[in-house]
Amino acid sequence: MTVGPRTSPGPKVVVVGSGFAGFFAARKLARADVELTVLSATDGMLYQPLLPDVAVGTVDPRSVVVPLASTLPGATLVRGHASGVDFDARVVHYTGADGVTGVVAYDRLLLAPGSVTRLLDIPGLAEHAIGLKTVTEALYLRDHVLRRLETANDLTDPAARRAALTFVVVGAGYAGVELTAQMARLTRNLLPLHPAIAVQDVRWLLVDVAKAVMPELGASLGDTALQLLKKRGVDVRLEVSVTAVTDSEVTFTDGTTLDCSTLIWCAGITANPLIDTLNLPMTKGRLNVDASLRLPGHPDVYAIGDAGAIPDLTKPADEHGTRPVCPPTAQHAMRQATAAARNILADLGHGTARRYRHHDLGLVVDLGGPDATATPLGLHLRGRLAKLITRGYHLYALPTGKRRIRVALDWALAGNHPDDVALGLPTGQAALITHAENANG
Ligand SMILES: Cc1cc2nc3c(=O)[nH]c(=O)nc-3n(C[C@H](O)[C@H](O)[C@H](O)COP(=O)(O)OP(=O)(O)OC[C@H]3O[C@@H](n4cnc5c(N)ncnc54)[C@H](O)[C@@H]3O)c2cc1C
Known part of the structure; x- marks a missing residue:
């Protein structure tokens, strides 16, 4: 054609x-x-x-x-x-x-x-990693985490339960940090619905080869993000990466291994x-x-x-x-x-060409609940003001008034307790990075 x-x-x-x-x-x-x-x-x-x-x-x-x-x-x-x-x-x-x-x-x-998504040549990564670049991946991830909570609640073997509830996120850039902070908060908030699960059964790990979380935020705000992640119980491991992944185990560059069946890959493009x-x-x-x-x-x-x-x-x-x-x-x-x-x-003959020049306006990082960090116009903000600016920025940047209203309503309706309904999406292959990004759904 x-x-x-x-x-x-x-x-x-x-x-x-x-x-x-x-x-x-x-x-x-x-x-x-x-x-x-x-x-x-x-x-x-x-x-x-x-x-x-x-x-x-x-x-x-x-x-x-x-x-x-x-x-x-x-x-x-x-x-x-x-x-x-x-x-x-x-x-x-x-x-x-x-x-x-x-x-x-x-x-x-x-x-x-x-x-x-940049997939490194790590054994098992392409077969097991879930990414976060498409709607398919985001929805699958949510269903997967909710299902893990349900499954773990029915497990009687403490080691199996802990393995089912161990989630490893690789990449402490904005995508990895926002996802881990928000997910750790979600799983914590949903625990009352799963009485057999203790707080310490759920483990979120955030690993990165870098020395700091989100170094582009600067030392002070990067530290704020780090402290908040720790407060949410996240095990942050810096200067560490992954060397192998199977469906039940993750091996790290420091030689340690973890029983775990969820690896979320946010380590670059x-x-x-x-x-x-x-x-x-x-x-x-x-x-x-x-x-x-x-x-x-x-x-x-x-x-x-x-x-x-x-x-x-x-x-x-x-x-x-x-x-x-x-x-x-x-x-x-x-x-x-x-x-x-x-x-x-x-x-094409209409107007004048110009060279591209743009001063970075800063970053906004939503850490879930009332928490955020932001660097608008060089200011270093955290807490509720940063949250307000973060959400305000997204509403401003979203194209069309209809989408802005929808997102504002979604946030308002979710409040502090987003619902825990899994959509029952098909598991496995469709959500792997290699498939999801090809489909571009
Ligand atoms: C989870 C996540 C969080 C992020 N958070 C932030 C943030 O807070 N702040 C920020 O500034 N940036 C953020 N980013 C980065 C930002 O989203 C990207 O830099 C931005 O989307 C790049 O825009 P783009 O148009 O170049 O690419 P994309 O937005 O990725 O668009 C690419 C388009 O090309 C299409 N396409 C791909 N291949 C082909 C092909 N072969 N033929 C035809 N079409 C094709 C795709 O379908 C898509 O429509 C985030 C990214 C992710 C994944």
């Missing part, structure tokens, strides 16, 4: 991906006089920073997925996986949801396919498979891009978000004139989207 011109003969702009980067760029491009096609593996924009809330059940999954059809009127939406780009013929090859292959022609191309097919220069698995967000040597192609290694103009260059690249965050992806759309339109 070839997706070609529609009725109006405007220049063809193709956006690959509909996450933070692709969606916000498409929203701006959809209002311009161009023929816009959005080629994405999903039919919605997933607000990933609220996946920990979906996993603990304080936010409904549909509240964090913004439908493309109603928010990008006028754009041609093609659902499929881009599999390669022919830069000479100016077409993107893709495989549709039904397995049918096709091409989309472009005059300007914006690559925003994001990243995938790597190149989207599409990016690897392009054979272009990369930095840490991201496409090298100049400050105008274009691929050097391909002036009609742009790359942003987790897929683009964009020089951070707010940071000084080293002795070779090289600057660090912008971190792979939603905050940067959203702003790069607006900048890329503006530069593409300028290239």
